[in-house]
Amino acid sequence: MNSPDRPVLEAEHLTKRYGKRTALDDCALAVPRGRIVGLVGPNGAGKSTLLNLTCGLTTPTSGALRVLGARPGGNLARVGFVAQDTPVYAGLTVAEHLRMGARLNPSWDGALARRRIADAALDPNARAGRLSGGQRAQLALTVAAAKRPDLLLLDEPAAALDPLARKAFLHDLVDFVAELGSTAILSSHLLADVERVCDHLIVLSGGRVRVAGDVRDLLTDGRRLEELVLSHLEATR
Template sequence: MTGTSALRFSGLGKRYGRRTWALRDCSLDLPQGNVIGLVGANGAGKTTLLQLAIGLLKPTEGTVSMFGRPLRMDSPAGLAEVGFVAQDHPLYRGFSVADMLRYGNSMNPRFDRPGAERRLRELGIPTEHRADRLSGGQQAQVALTLALAKQPRLLVLDEPVASLDPLARREFMKTLVEAVAEADLTVLLSSHVVTELERVCDHVVLLHQGRVRLTGDIDDLIAGHRMLTGPRTDDTAGVAGLIAATHGTRHSHLLVRQPVGMPAHPRWEANPVGLEDLVLAYLARPDTEPPQAASPPPPEPAGPGRRLSIVTDPSAAERQA
């Protein structure tokens, strides 16, 4: 990773109509050369953020910059920087895979047709077949291959594995990881499948109700949180850094954000937490700001007691025309 941001959002917001804000007060600095996971519930603003990031939407407020420059998607140079795969993997259904490769080669100045053909051979996808005759997993792989063949600096994927079965999902992610390893590429990937993101992503952004609730390097976030288990207590009001609390008959479990190395209270057992548990806990929080301070848990009580990819998105191409 270099010092240059791949994407920088400053006070970004998007309003539909007069009152409905899909995204508000979004300020992010996403690192270059990383695979960045974007997570959140349906309606959280993920697709809006991705479309703002690649110029398919104009912000109501705030700014977007890409690789240190203001976002410009109205020029061939700007379009060449970005590859995009939408959720439904839009392809020209009446085209054969070979037709789409020829079209992509004619429309994109850096299009790597030999590399795309090699990738498809390795995946066992026949190029003479029409797109509408391919399986869902094969369509997703073709869409990804076409986007990668542009040799973009930024690859944006909007829920690319949402409709795939587990095997196709795994193959798609494997292809993505191999592509990132071969190229100087930044990936922004939205998905509901948090376990997949934990395997392939370096960085995560969590959106909730149109606002950023959590962002950071995944390893750092996981290292900075832990699950404390101790005697049952309902008195958690004084626990700074508390994200979520669950209670059993005899024990309480507190997910807390605390500085690495801070010792737990001697009566409490500290355990690591996974990304999925972390995401779910933050989504369940009633507030929108992560805690800034941390302190040990309470003592034991006395009683018992969460067109950018021109060749893969025809509708986007029409909007750019």
């Protein structure tokens, strides 16, 4: 049974190899509910691999991973995913994305989706291929969140956005998490974004978890989050 006190993501000795390359190496994690989690680390640290494992898009080489109390992929209706390129279908209109979401997801919240599209000033009749990068990101976030997931995964979704679009995206992310009562894991290499919205932190480097915990507890010595992260990354070089 999936207890409300049980972590949304639990990993023990989690390892993923691609041939001779080790993407994740003997990782242990316990991500609590109701947090916005910053997943940070340099390129090749294993961030995307961890999110793909969590979604069930790939399988571990060894170790155990539980997502919402079940094996990865066992609770797909309760997991929302926005990949790095904020995937939308260029030939479909905004409204067609919402209709497709309603057909594919039994817990689809049409009222939430329509309200968020209106708040983002997206034209329902506009084709996604003609939207700006920020608008596509807002559409992808809306489609993922309107599933009303318990866990929302975002793989560098705002990295290519200009500062204003990124700020709007992160603001909406915070609102979604609060409204849904869910947990979000935000992979990012932009530490300022993580510091702005995240209250739990996971630092990956060299395929290993270097630090994990609530930001408030990790920063008790008065350091900024950027200093904390960089100190751990420097220590692994």
